[in-house]
Amino acid sequence: MSAAAMVVHAGSFHEKAECQGLAHFCEHMIFMGSKKYPDENELDSFLSRNSGSTNAFTELEYTNYHFDVAPDKFREGLDIWAQFFIDPLMKEDSVEREVTAVHSEFEMAKTDDYCRKLQIIQEAVMKKDHPQSGFFWGNRKSLWDDPKTIKKTAYDMLHDWYPRNYSSSWMKLVIQFSPHSLDEQQKWVEEVFSLVPSRNLQKALDEPDWSLGSAFKGQNVSKLIKYFPTADGHTVDIMWSLPSQKEFFRVKPLHFYGWLIGHEGKGSILSYLKQKDWAHEIYAGNSGQACEMNKYHSELSIQFRLTDAGLENWDNVLAVVFSYLKMLETLSEEDQLRIFNEIKKIEAINWATKEDKKAMQNCIDAAESMIDFKDSKRWLDGDDLIFDYDSQMLRGILNHMTAKNCTVILSSKNYESCVDIVEEWMGGKYSIDDLSSETIESWANAPVLSELFVPSSNKYLAEDIKVKEDEPSL
Known part of the structure; x- marks a missing residue:
C-alpha cells in the first residue's frame, strides 16, 4: 500500500x-x-x-x-x-x-x-x-x-x-x-x-502561551481523590507533574525511572507488595500520550492494581514507593550507569528487531516526529532509542518526586457512598481532600526497606543480533 x-x-x-x-x-x-x-x-x-x-x-x-x-x-x-x-x-x-x-x-x-x-x-x-x-x-x-x-x-x-x-x-x-x-x-x-496557503503567518494566531508553565504550578496538588469507577477492581494512582521533558528525548529520564519502578523481579516494589498480598500489578512511567507529555508539563505516574487488603493499606502501599525512591537517591554512579546502559541496549535491540509497520503507520509516526524533533536524523528513531547518559539530569528527576507534591487517586466501587462530586463533562463521581500532613510526613520519612534494591546485571542481553548463516543444521 x-x-x-x-x-x-x-x-x-x-x-x-x-x-x-x-x-x-x-x-x-x-x-x-x-x-x-x-x-x-x-x-x-x-x-x-x-x-x-x-x-x-x-x-x-x-x-x-x-x-x-x-x-x-x-x-x-x-x-x-x-x-x-x-x-x-x-x-x-x-x-x-x-x-x-x-x-x-x-x-x-x-x-x-x-x-x-x-x-x-x-x-x-x-x-x-x-x-x-x-x-x-x-x-x-x-x-x-x-x-x-x-x-x-x-x-x-x-x-x-x-x-x-x-x-x-x-x-x-x-x-x-x-x-x-x-x-x-x-x-x-x-x-x-504548493497550493496549500501559508496565509503569511509565522505561527498560529491562537498559539498557546507556553510561558504559563504547568497547570499544576502554584496549585496545592497534594490531594487525595476517591473515585467511583465503571470497571470492577481497586487501583491506586500516584502522579507527579514535572517540567516538560520533551526536549530531553536523548536521555529519556522518565523512561529510566518508569523501567526501574515498574520492574517486577526480585527487589522490586511489586515483588514486595505481592508478598504482603497488597497488589498484583504495576504500571509506572510516562505513556507518551499528549496529556502526559507536552510543552507545559510531563507526568510521571505509578498505578497499582490492589487486592482488598491493599485497598485497606493504600497509604502503606505508597510508603513502599517512597522507600524505593529514597533507595534510588543513594544509588551509586556505577549502578546508575550500568542500569542506564542496559535499558539503552534493550531499546536498541527492540528497535533493530521490531516488525515492519504498515505504510500508513510509518507515515503517521514520522510526521509526528517532524514536529517533535528538530534533528532530521531522529525522525525515525527519536521516540524509541536512548542516546546520551546524563547523571545530573537523571538524579534531578527524583527532586520532583516528593511526598509534598503528589496527587493520589483511589478507585473502587467501595467508594460509592462517599463520593459527593460529579465531574462536569463525563459525569465521573469523586471526592477530594488534602493529603493529611501526617500522611505526607510518614511518606517523607519512610525508611529504606532492606527488601528493596535495583535489578542485578542482565547477563542474557544479546551482544550480537546478526543472523548467523553458517551454523550447521541439527
Missing part, C-alpha cells in the same frame, strides 16, 4: 474556551468536500474502490490526517486528499451532522475510567482557564450550545478558527510510495501541495 500523513501543528491547546472541542470538530469538518472535489464522499468512495482507508486524530498540540490506497491510485488519491488543506468547504449544512458525530465519539469515551480520571484531575487540581484544563473531546453542549452564549454558531467559530491556525508554514507531510522514484514523488508533492 501507498500512504501519506499530514500533521498540522495546531490542536486542542489552540482552542477558545467558548467552543471547547473545536480542533476535534475541525478535524471532522475538513473532510466534508473541497472546492475542487465538492462531493463530501469523494475521498471515501475513491478509497473504498481502491483498497484504501483514511482517518485522523486530534492531539493537544497538533492534528494528524492520514490515508492509504493501492499504489497505482496514489497520485489521484493524493490530489483529492490534499484539497482538504488547500480549500475545504466545511459547509454549514454539514455542521450539525458532524457535531453529532463528535458527540457520539464523546459518548463512547465518557465511560472509560482513564478518560474520566483525567477529566477529574483537570477539574479538581489544575488551574482554571489554563489550556491544560480544557475539555478537548467536544460534545453537543460545548460545540452547539456554548457558542450561542456569545451569539455565535459552531459554523462561525470554525470558519474563524481554521484560517487562524491552519497554514502550510507549520504542516509536515510524509509519504511512503515505493514503485516510483523519489524525484517523481517529490514532483507530485510539489505540484499538489
Whole structure:
C-alpha cells in the first residue's frame, strides 16, 4: 500500500474556551468536500474502490490526517486528499451532522475510567482557564450550545478558527510510495501541495502561551481523590507533574525511572507488595500520550492494581514507593550507569528487531516526529532509542518526586457512598481532600526497606543480533 500523513501543528491547546472541542470538530469538518472535489464522499468512495482507508486524530498540540490506497491510485488519491488543506468547504449544512458525530465519539469515551480520571484531575487540581484544563473531546453542549452564549454558531467559530491556525508554514507531510522514484514523488508533492496557503503567518494566531508553565504550578496538588469507577477492581494512582521533558528525548529520564519502578523481579516494589498480598500489578512511567507529555508539563505516574487488603493499606502501599525512591537517591554512579546502559541496549535491540509497520503507520509516526524533533536524523528513531547518559539530569528527576507534591487517586466501587462530586463533562463521581500532613510526613520519612534494591546485571542481553548463516543444521 501507498500512504501519506499530514500533521498540522495546531490542536486542542489552540482552542477558545467558548467552543471547547473545536480542533476535534475541525478535524471532522475538513473532510466534508473541497472546492475542487465538492462531493463530501469523494475521498471515501475513491478509497473504498481502491483498497484504501483514511482517518485522523486530534492531539493537544497538533492534528494528524492520514490515508492509504493501492499504489497505482496514489497520485489521484493524493490530489483529492490534499484539497482538504488547500480549500475545504466545511459547509454549514454539514455542521450539525458532524457535531453529532463528535458527540457520539464523546459518548463512547465518557465511560472509560482513564478518560474520566483525567477529566477529574483537570477539574479538581489544575488551574482554571489554563489550556491544560480544557475539555478537548467536544460534545453537543460545548460545540452547539456554548457558542450561542456569545451569539455565535459552531459554523462561525470554525470558519474563524481554521484560517487562524491552519497554514502550510507549520504542516509536515510524509509519504511512503515505493514503485516510483523519489524525484517523481517529490514532483507530485510539489505540484499538489504548493497550493496549500501559508496565509503569511509565522505561527498560529491562537498559539498557546507556553510561558504559563504547568497547570499544576502554584496549585496545592497534594490531594487525595476517591473515585467511583465503571470497571470492577481497586487501583491506586500516584502522579507527579514535572517540567516538560520533551526536549530531553536523548536521555529519556522518565523512561529510566518508569523501567526501574515498574520492574517486577526480585527487589522490586511489586515483588514486595505481592508478598504482603497488597497488589498484583504495576504500571509506572510516562505513556507518551499528549496529556502526559507536552510543552507545559510531563507526568510521571505509578498505578497499582490492589487486592482488598491493599485497598485497606493504600497509604502503606505508597510508603513502599517512597522507600524505593529514597533507595534510588543513594544509588551509586556505577549502578546508575550500568542500569542506564542496559535499558539503552534493550531499546536498541527492540528497535533493530521490531516488525515492519504498515505504510500508513510509518507515515503517521514520522510526521509526528517532524514536529517533535528538530534533528532530521531522529525522525525515525527519536521516540524509541536512548542516546546520551546524563547523571545530573537523571538524579534531578527524583527532586520532583516528593511526598509534598503528589496527587493520589483511589478507585473502587467501595467508594460509592462517599463520593459527593460529579465531574462536569463525563459525569465521573469523586471526592477530594488534602493529603493529611501526617500522611505526607510518614511518606517523607519512610525508611529504606532492606527488601528493596535495583535489578542485578542482565547477563542474557544479546551482544550480537546478526543472523548467523553458517551454523550447521541439527
